[in-house]
Amino acid sequence: MKLFHRTFLFMLALFSIVVLVVHISIYLFLPKLYQENIRSDLDRQLEELSAVIGSIDQNACDNLLRNYAKRNQINIIARIDGEQKTFQGTAVQIIPIDVVDSEFQLENVKDVESFILRSRDVMSADSIPIHLQIGTSTQPGREAIRTTLALLPLTSSIAILFSVLFSWLYSKWLTRPIQNMLQVTEGMKNLDPDAYFQVDSQDEIGTLFLHLNQVYGQLWQTIDTLEKEKEHIFEIEKSKVDFLRSASHELKTPLAGLRILLENMHLGVGRYKDYSAYLPEAINTVDQLNGMVKEILNASRIQGEAERAAKDDLCISEELSAAIKEYEILARSKHLHIEVKMDVEPHLFMNRQHFQRVLSNLIGNAIHYTDAEGAIRIEGRTGELSVWNSCVPLTDEQLVRIFEPFYRPDFSRSAYSGGTGLGLYIIREILDANGLAYSFRPQDQGMCFSISLPGIPN
Known part of the structure; x- marks a missing residue:
């Protein structure tokens, strides 16, 4: 009944x-x-x-x-x-x-x-x-x-x-909220986003409807969060697959070259009989491969660590000084002029090692891709840190792929000449994990990389 x-x-x-x-x-x-x-x-x-x-x-x-x-x-x-x-x-x-x-x-x-x-x-x-x-x-x-x-x-x-009339009216009034609850909860069971209770009173029934609406709203927020997390995990897994595919392709070429070199030396083919001349070349190739493997391992490790890493209160000026000092000898060898200008004293709440990695990659790329006697300008303004270097600006086609792993816009540069194509990829992973906006665009006969710094005081 x-x-x-x-x-x-x-x-x-x-x-x-x-x-x-x-x-x-x-x-x-x-x-x-x-x-x-x-x-x-x-x-x-x-x-x-x-x-x-x-x-x-x-x-x-x-x-x-x-x-x-x-x-x-x-x-x-x-x-x-x-x-x-x-x-x-x-x-x-x-x-x-x-x-x-x-x-x-x-x-x-x-x-x-x-x-x-x-x-x-x-x-x-x-x-x-x-x-x-x-x-x-x-x-x-x-x-x-x-x-x-x-x-x-x-x-x-x-x-x-009176008994029949009042019993019918009272039963109808008493069961109406429950029938309404049954209809609405049927929609909630089917995860209908438009299912909600109309709260018309402030009694216990109204309070119950309000609490059910809040619970259902929190459920939808949880579902939405899980959906976004699922999409995020899917993107991470897809990025890892693409990264491993690119890494295997990147390692294949130098490994094949190394094998040919060693095989010719082993068989004593032609000029490769001179072991003393080609063994150092083989060792140099192994060193380059070892460096590439380290870069690949670091990049893959950053994908999982960037979001969970402990954060530090950083003074960007101090971190910049350490990063520039790392490339001081290379900059002098190319006679580059490095200008640092800070309108404010910026601070950032971020993991120190990861931020040092970002600065190191940015300054290293700027020095490597700047022609001899060129200029590099680092500026800290309200809400932004930018690194500009004089060079031939990248084309739109190159900018589309610039953050892909192992992509090098200068095809004359390869892993054999010191570039792995992982610098900007690592920068992107770290900045995305910390929720920092960034841009890389042509500017003033060169390229400028800008990072949004919400920690800079207004």
């Missing part, structure tokens, strides 16, 4: 019990109320008789009491100047008793359950004392049954109509 039907039947049963209790209460308490009303009527009638008797003489009292008893259907016992008289207004015959305000049961009298008697002393107009007792028979049980049965059809009809 569904919730609405259970609630409706429960409320109907509850109201039925209430109606039954009310009718039973009427039956139980009506006799007492009925007797109280009889006593009140008798007291009122005594007041009326007292007022009238006080204005007439003794002789007129008999006719007054006789007529009053018949008209009001009561029995009157009067003791007038020592003489007791009875005036019957009902079929019940009573025996006078000297009991004031007594209530007693009558036996062997048909249809009479009890008899109520009230008394009072009055004085006639001619100063004759009169003791009045008026009484009437009662049937409280029968009156209760008669009254209950008389009202039962009307009260039962009203009670049933």
Whole structure:
């Protein structure tokens, strides 16, 4: 049975019990109320008789009491100047008793359950004392049954109509939020992004709907975060595959050349018989391969470490001095002019080793790709660090691929002449992992690499 039907039947049963209790209460308490009303009527009638008797003489009292008893259907016992008289207004015959305000049961009298008697002393107009007792028979049980049965059809009809109507309305009102919850949660179960509860109240139901909306919103945020993380992991895995494919291709050529060289030396083919001349060349090739392998290992390790590495509060001026000093001899050999200009004292919150790697690669590339007697300019401005070097600007086609691993825009430069093509790739990995924006573009007859520095004070 569904919730609405259970609630409706429960409320109907509850109201039925209430109606039954009310009718039973009427039956139980009506006799007492009925007797109280009889006593009140008798007291009122005594007041009326007292007022009238006080204005007439003794002789007129008999006719007054006789007529009053018949008209009001009561029995009157009067003791007038020592003489007791009875005036019957009902079929019940009573025996006078000297009991004031007594209530007693009558036996062997048909249809009479009890008899109520009230008394009072009055004085006639001619100063004759009169003791009045008026009484009437009662049937409280029968009156209760008669009254209950008389009202039962009307009260039962009203009670049933009210119970059914109110039970239906209350059940409908009570189950509407639950039915709405069922519909909305069905959409939430199917991950419908538009599924939410309309909060129209501030009671417990409204608070529950608000909490469910918040939970569902957090669930969607978690799903969105997981989707982005999945895409990020997919991109990382794809980047690793591409990197390994490029690395294997990059190593294949020098390894093949080394094998040919060693094989010719082993077979003593032609000029390769001169071991003393070609062994150093083979060793040099091995050293170059060893350097490439180190660069490849460093690049692959940075992919996983850049996001998790501990961060340091860096003074960029100090880090620049150390990086420039590393390439000081090479810069002098090419007679390069290096200018450092800092408009502010920039700071950055980043891992020191990774930032040193970025600066080292940037300055190393600038020195390697700048012609002899050229210029390199390093500037620190508000929100930006830039490294510019004079050279032939790269074309748009070259700029599209410039951050790919092992890509070298100058095809005369190769791993044999010292370049691996991993410098800008490593820079990109580190800066992306730290959320730093960057750009590499032609500028003033040269190329300029700019890094956004959010840590620089405004």
